[in-house]
Amino acid sequence: MKHVTIKDVAKKLNCSVSTISRAFNDKYDIRKETRDLILATAKEMEYSPNPIAKSLLKQCSNQIGVVVPEFINPFFPEVIIGIQEVFFKKGYQVLIMQSNESFDNEMENVKAMENNMVDGLILSLSFETQNVEYYENLIKQGFPIVLFNRVSNKLNTHKVVFDDYKWAFFATEHLIYQGYKNIIHFTTSHSLSFSQNRIKGFINAHKKHKLKIDEGSIIEAGLLISDGEREMEKLIALHKLPDAIFCVNDMCAIGAMKMLKKYGLKIPGDVALVGFTETKLAELVDPALTSVAQPTTEIGRTAALLLLEQIESKGLFVPQTVTLNGRLNVRESSVKAK
Amino acid sequence: MKHVTIKDVAKKLNCSVSTISRAFNDKYDIRKETRDLILATAKEMEYSPNPIAKSLLKQCSNQIGVVVPEFINPFFPEVIIGIQEVFFKKGYQVLIMQSNESFDNEMENVKAMENNMVDGLILSLSFETQNVEYYENLIKQGFPIVLFNRVSNKLNTHKVVFDDYKWAFFATEHLIYQGYKNIIHFTTSHSLSFSQNRIKGFINAHKKHKLKIDEGSIIEAGLLISDGEREMEKLIALHKLPDAIFCVNDMCAIGAMKMLKKYGLKIPGDVALVGFTETKLAELVDPALTSVAQPTTEIGRTAALLLLEQIESKGLFVPQTVTLNGRLNVRESSVKAK
DNA sequence: AACGTTTCCGAAAACGTTTCCGAAAAAATA
DNA sequence: TATTTTTTCGGAAACGTTTTCGGAAACGTT
Known part of the structure; x- marks a missing residue:
């Protein structure tokens, strides 16, 4: 239950925590041998950096949130598979919630995600959602959001839709x-x-x-x-x-x-x-x-890529609507x- | 983008952060009027406590993790609905990941959840999973885990199964x-x-x-x-x-x-x-x-309740296997x- | 008036990281 | 050899909370 922390590793190796951190983050100002030694003993001690602490400090979580109206029909689960595929490779985790086609639930979910400091949101609006003011504010503040499938033309952000x-x-x-x-x-x-x-x-x-x-x-x-x-x-x-x-x-x-x-x-x-x-x-x-x-999974992949682009571009991006082909x-x- | 923190509220009200915290956590050692004033201005300032900071301090996250083998078939999504239903009411968030029937993915997912300090895990083993040593250790360390549907009899913990x-x-x-x-x-x-x-x-x-x-x-x-x-x-x-x-x-x-x-x-x-x-x-x-x-949704609800019980009982529980009825x-x- | 209780609040430590700043040691230059 | 530059590392602050401890003020009791 007790997790091994960076301090434990530092104590064991008789060095400072900053050095350990440097080793793990591949910083330039550390000697190769030191780094290798640290990485080796850390592995042995089964240490891995605590993402929560990192989130707190960095003010972002390496998590992205997905809110969909439902997942009883296979449509949304298939989209999510595409989303996860992209983010998994990039080391992000994907938090999934469903609004059950309720506006209130949707808002609750989005706020929970926000509090959790997700780095971005992929969203498909619920049946009930008419009032998108909250999302407008989020977007205005520069929070990365990509909409798909159930979109609103009041919102000026990346969208993935079907023709x-x-x-x-x-x-x-x-x-x-x-x-x-x-x-x-x-x-x-x-x-x-x-x-x-x-x-x-x-x-x-x-x-x-x-x-x-x-x-x-x-x-x-x-x-x-x-x-x-x-x-x-x-x-x-x-x-x-x-x-x-x-x-x-x-x-x-x-x-x-x-x-x-x-x-x-x-x-x-x-x-x-x-x-x-x-x-x-x-x-x-x-x-x-x-x-x-x-192309369900493709929709997910596309939305994920757009979100990634938006996150990495730090605010400088032109909202884009991608229309995918069907059959x-x-x-x-x-x-x-x- | 910039979040309002407890310090901002404290500054505004000319009091200490601990007082704010007391107001939000309904502590006994605070005057009613002070609490009401704080809560009111906090609301006005749109402050809400940062769950990441709380997680770091409390060493738990109010999140629970769910790992399922797939969600293309409607079975697992329906179970998840039951799980979410229970946890949503209790103020927990539900993190969902899918292993895609791969043992490696499953391990990755579980470790990601663990790093994220989830308070417990609901798990359905992948097709490939034979080696459950890792889970054995987790359970031995007192980490709350509930298995359902795809269980292993090597693991001594709560289970929800079908006869x-x-x-x-x-x-x-x-x-x-x-x-x-x-x-x-x-x-x-x-x-x-x-x-x-x-x-x-x-x-x-x-x-x-x-x-x-x-x-x-x-x-x-x-x-x-x-x-x-x-x-x-x-x-x-x-x-x-x-x-x-x-x-x-x-x-x-x-x-x-x-x-x-x-x-x-x-x-x-x-x-x-x-x-x-x-x-x-x-x-x-x-x-x-x-x-x-x-009874898919019922399976989810049951697993969730068992996990809650286990989390709240702090280690003292008798592993139980619940067999649900079908039709x-x-x-x-x-x-x-x- | 002197003392003990209770009520309410502030200061500070802690959670586990990263990063900035500065310093010591080593290397390079004059 | 003296000086400057580079390399490598440690100390400390910061992220936003909660909680313990102690202290001041208010109150009640003799």
Whole structure:
């Protein structure tokens, strides 16, 4: 339990603590032999410098904080793997917390991180977060923050995002190319920026191909399986079946799928489906779901690299928004039978 | 960026730092009015005590560390939610790291946590971990550690486990009750304690019902979808189809399911399937998969409470192994048609 | 008025580092 | 040899807290 400290090593070697410190920090003003001797005996004594003391003195911790809204879905864990990969190599530790989609929790987490003197923060905003004043202040004070996925355009800092517009456009166009005419979109709360962008992509793909959309074509469903089920069931009850549905995410699409199956409707024969933000589920459900894959781990790596750059540049940096590419994985659920 | 410290508050109020400290730590030897005044102005100045300095002095950090093998599968994230729930309330912070199923990473992580003066550790051993000497020492020195899920019986400390034997027995018995006679088991590496226990359950259920097992009945597949696919395809090629398969986990079962479908075989008509360690996937695949659910979040909560107890008891505790209950969720994949 | 108690607060040490400053010893230069 | 420069190291301050110790003031008791 008792840790061996720098003083113990100094006493053992009959020298001052500053010399030990010099040996460990590879300073120029120490003789090679002294350094080697110190390092050897320190190793033998199982001494390692106490990072807490170092943090206190240096006013930074070699830790970076990550706050995500949840990690039940595989998306955020995969991003975190990318983040850790980068920081692990650089000798940073990664502190992870989840806000559980609550603004209050998010603030608590961020403040805890701050108190812990993390050197920077990687953040994905919760569902509830509207008020970003606190982050604005942090950024203004020069605190390094990188946002990803759930960002706010009020915040002027590095961001890693996905081109939701473009890929929603492609996904919709894919359905159009397959020959579907009557396509609808299950979206989620309009307050989320990504849902606005996906809607825009959906609409513009229609415009490009001179297909018209009526007001019933965009339905606010939600992100959960139950949301997809509910809205699908409504449509079935109303006998207003579309040819195809572009869903805001895989969960929603899978909900729709379950309901279609329940009523004996064929996919894609009666209704074709496309998801978004692909998860493992996409290729496991039957029929396999066409979906847009995001480069999750890559997102993490990119965010980490941007944060590192920001930390090392000591305030002098130009906020940058990196948009990563995705991929439309076409599977059975959307391919029209000949 | 510049943090306001206890000294700033003291200067502002023309009193000593010790008085400020007393106010914040609710000491008895301070006048109520002084305390209130201090707390008020501190709040106004946005002062909050620096936890790093506190850690250095107190030789503990109010942080606890969690090291898990992975968090791609939803299992560990769900456990972590339970852990965080408990510690958040107690004012602890939870540091999470993942070993990526590597022994070396695991050691690195644990040492980083230790250096960071975490007050305790919740640990699930990696696949590779055989040598637990380091942990033995830590425990011997009185360092609080709770193991869960992937435990080692060489380590004498609190553990939270699942009764793999019992639930493997029940799962197998369920298949027997359904009338399947020729049942096989897809298992994984025998080095993992849980796989041994599940095998034992599988065998004993057969013994109880006086069904015999031949040596080909237990097949070392693995934990991944690809493992299930591979072994299933082998069986199909050899025309050695069983009535039913009890799989070591859902992923493996889903792999088998995919292969069966590919060859046009009916589930459960031709081959029935049962999984284990239920994930969301179980009810989403078609047909829905019968599986044994573990109380993931409950596991986390329990581990957290045990660790808290151990931390607070300052060394005086009796290592305890808590076995949590599960639940067999019967779904289409195993129910024999009449 | 003299004494003992209690209440409240300040000074200083401690936690384990790093770094600045200065000094001694060694080496280089005159 | 005398002086300057370089090399190598020790002392001490600093980071922001908590806590022990002691002391001053206020109060109560004879």
